[in-house]
Amino acid sequence: MKEEMRYSTISDLLEKARMSPTVKVWEELIHASVSGRLNGLIGRHLGNIEEVLATAASNSADPLAVESFQTALENVVSQWNPAAIRSASSMESMLRLIQENLPRSGFVRLLGYLIDGGRFPRFSLGTADTVPQDLDDLAWETLSRYFPVAPKDPAAFPAFQTYSRYVQSQLANPARRTDACIRLIEIGQMLPEGVELGSQINSHAAEVVSGLVNWLLAAHRPDRNLLISEVYLHCQESQMARIGFETSLEAHGASVHHEGNHAIIRYREGESLAIPFTGEGGYERSLSHEWQDMSELGFFRLSEIAAEEDE
Amino acid sequence: MTIYSEIFKERLRLDKRDQPSWAGDIAKLATWFKKTSFRHPYGDGPYPRCTVQSYKATCAGPDAVLPSSDYVYRLTSVGSVIRPPAAKRRYRSATSSVNFQRLLIAQEAEKRLWLPLSDYMDGSISGYRNCTWWTTSELSWNPTLPSAHKVGMPNQWVAPTAMLLRVRRDNRFFSFVGKVPTPIDAIESSVFLAAVVPGAQHGHAINLADPEGLVQGHPEVVATNIPVDIVELLPVAVDEQERQKFPVNLVPLLPDLLAYYRRK
Numbered sequence: 001m002k003e004e005m006r007y008s009t010i011s012d013l014l015e016k017a018r019m020s021p022t023v024k025v026w027e028e029l030i031h032a033s034v035s036g037r038l039n040g041l042i043g044r045h046l047g048n049i050e051e052v053l054a055t056a057a058s059n060s061a062d063p064l065a066v067e068s069f070q071t072a073l074e075n076v077v078s079q080w081n082p083a084a085i086r087s088a089s090s091m092e093s094m095l096r097l098i099q100e101n102l103p104r105s106g107f108v109r110l111l112g113y114l115i116d117g118g119r120f121p122r123f124s125l126g127t128a129d130t131v132p133q134d135l136d137d138l139a140w141e142t143l144s145r146y147f148p149v150a151p152k153d154p155a156a157f158p159a160f161q162t163y164s165r166y167v168q169s170q171l172a173n174p175a176r177r178t179d180a181c182i183r184l185i186e187i188g189q190m191l192p193e194g195v196e197l198g199s200q201i202n203s204h205a206a207e208v209v210s211g212l213v214n215w216l217l218a219a220h221r222p223d224r225n226l227l228i229s230e231v232y233l234h235c236q237e238s239q240m241a242r243i244g245f246e247t248s249l250e251a252h253g254a255s256v257h258h259e260g261n262h263a264i265i266r267y268r269e270g271e272s273l274a275i276p277f278t279g280e281g282g283y284e285r286s287l288s289h290e291w292q293d294m295s296e297l298g299f300f301r302l303s304e305i306a307a308e309e310d311e
Numbered sequence: 312m313t314i315y316s317e318i319f320k321e322r323l324r325l326d327k328r329d330q331p332s333w334a335g336d337i338a339k340l341a342t343w344f345k346k347t348s349f350r351h352p353y354g355d356g357p358y359p360r361c362t363v364q365s366y367k368a369t370c371a372g373p374d375a376v377l378p379s380s381d382y383v384y385r386l387t388s389v390g391s392v393i394r395p396p397a398a399k400r401r402y403r404s405a406t407s408s409v410n411f412q413r414l415l416i417a418q419e420a421e422k423r424l425w426l427p428l429s430d431y432m433d434g435s436i437s438g439y440r441n442c443t444w445w446t447t448s449e450l451s452w453n454p455t456l457p458s459a460h461k462v463g464m465p466n467q468w469v470a471p472t473a474m475l476l477r478v479r480r481d482n483r484f485f486s487f488v489g490k491v492p493t494p495i496d497a498i499e500s501s502v503f504l505a506a507v508v509p510g511a512q513h514g515h516a517i518n519l520a521d522p523e524g525l526v527q528g529h530p531e532v533v534a535t536n537i538p539v540d541i542v543e544l545l546p547v548a549v550d551e552q553e554r555q556k557f558p559v560n561l562v563p564l565l566p567d568l569l570a571y572y573r574r575k
Contacts, residue, residue: 011315014467015562040353043439044499045468047390050406058471058551059560100406134395137404145409218401218430220413220420269421 017056021065026072029056034076034093049093050100073097078105082113088121091135099142107146107159110139115166140179150188164189177204178211185227192230201234201241209235209244210251217252217267229275232256232263314565318501319344319351321572326494329505330372333494336365340498353501365495369442372491375532376512380447382477383487383532386459387443388470389414389546397432397539411472414546425477425543435536436476442496443537445489446516448529450475452547456557460520461528463502465561466554475545482541489513489532496533501561501568504575517571519559525571 013032016025032038033049046052057069077098085091098106120135143163151157154164164187170180181200184190190197201208209231216228235241246256253268262274312320323341327334343363344352352358358366377383390407402410410431417426428436436443450458452475459469480487492514497503506514518528 011562015560018560040499041467043391045388045391045464046470047388047392047394047407050408051388051390051470051472054408054472055467055470058549059466059554060551061555061558096406100408134404137400141404141409214401218399220416 014056017065018059018061021057021060021062021068023068023072023075026069027076029053030072030076030097034090034097036087036089036093048096050096053097054100070101070103073101074103074105077103077109080105080109082109082118082120085121088135091120092138095135095138095142099138099145102145107143107163110143111159111163111166114139114143115162136175140176144183144186147187149186154188160187171200174204174207178208181208181212182215192227193233197230198234198237201231202238205235205238205241205244209241210248213245213248213252217249217254225273228265228273232265232275313351314569315351315353315501318565318569318572319353321569322494322503325572325575326505329507330494332508333365336363336368337494337498339363340366340495352499366498367440369440369493369496370490370533370535371495372493372533373508375489375491375514377480377489377532378447378513378530380449380480382449382479383445383447383489383534384450385443385445385476386450386455386462386464386469387474387476389472389474390470391439392428392436392474392476392544393431397434399431399433402431407470407472411474411546411548414474414544418546425545428476428539428542428544431544432539435538436542437535440496440499441535442533443535444492444531444533445478445487446529446531447513452545454553454557455547455549456553456559457520460557460559461516461518462531463500463516463519463528465502465519465559465564466557467561469549471549473547473549475547477543477545478537478541485538485541487534487537489534492531492533501565504572517568519564520557525567 013025013029017029029038030053033053038049038052041052042048046055053069057065062068077094080094082091082094095110098110120139143166147160147163151160154160164184167180167183167187168189170176171184173180177200181190181197185192185197201212212231213228216224216231221227232245235245249256249265254266256263256265258264259274262276265273265275267273319341323337326337340352340361340363343361344350388407389411393402393410395403402413405413414426414431417430418424438444444462446462448458448461450462452458455473455475456466456469459466478485478487491506491508491511492503493508494503494505497505502517502519504515504517514531514533516528516531518526
């Protein structure tokens, strides 16, 4: 009878969250989720813990359901101590809930733990179907959600400065170097045309170039052309980087070739980007003025270049 | 006895009657659930300690003969599909809503509605217990919930970050072969009515939102190991307003489901 009640309780709890989503009910549900008691729903119908809880909040007729959920999560996370990991799957669940909802205390708990040298298990058992999850990656991504870009006045945000220093320190970590380059570009702490990125690309071409190109081609950033041009120019400084760049483009159905005094990158979706260069077998960064002037005009198309050359 | 146990009892009766070739396996599974603390299969899962061999025998029904259609469709969630280990690295460690936003950005940037799943993951789609559910009926996505209800999914099973998948049936690289769903495929679902085998060409979901009550829903089949290269995806947001407009929730529906099974 006791076990029967236990299984009724989970369904009851979800229904209770729908009908009367108080902070207390959400806290109970969050604890139940983190301890793995909702795994039945995960896998069978929904993909992970954040989808289960977001669905529960979304189903509620109470307009304050989301707000009370956020309060409950803040309460639970502020009591959470990553150093006292009970199981990898509960750690994964907590990281996912933090990344999804960004409670204020989550940033402090997580970054504090990492700066103190804390590490996460490489793989958890996962939330369903024994799906492995790299918790170190999950923690990295979770922190990055707090600062997708730099705040307007970085100096006024000590949390940002601490985070930025932490990311900078990861340039020395081979497993995290590419991610650190990407993050530093995203938060405006590494200039795409700067020597630091060039140095990372050419000193660690094998690990950095493909990661950067993958990011640039998948992220659909509005400044993709500018960034990819800068990475391309950096890559001309070593053969390994140049080959890495071309191979990575090909993996995405894109290509690079030379036409007149331009390097032409053709994207999979049919658009092209022209990057001016000097000829004489070399690319000179002194030409960046020309590039910057032209880049202000926006996106280059092959037809426009052909028209220029005809003239 | 809880309502779940009552439903399990009725389902066992129907499953044995309508797909008698599975009767022995279903009986073994029922005995296992009753001997353990679970009592019924609708509360938790998966059950890795289940010693009954047929628990793993999913997608083992006869080949389905599907109604004519260009595509088969599946309603699922971003987190159910784009996840470790098959998800590409950029998407592996992001939560569902982050990946959902990325899909919307990709739709906008690439100026197309349906996106290739292979941009986001490698390998094939196998699903929970190596089994995914598909329908030949085109599923509408604006709104999405009426479609969900016609494939037997109450609102609790539809994430805000939902996703439609489709596979072209006459794909030159892959021939989609669905199977008639068996009671083993659906052992953990409280919403399922077995098709009569032999005889049935495919299964039918239970439509949860017909004005007449619970009735036969869209055609359904199960399949596994579908290569991601031939699958397209469409992200669909299912928000609070839509849920309030189409309120079909599992727990309040359970008495109706029990009555439905008893009538059959």
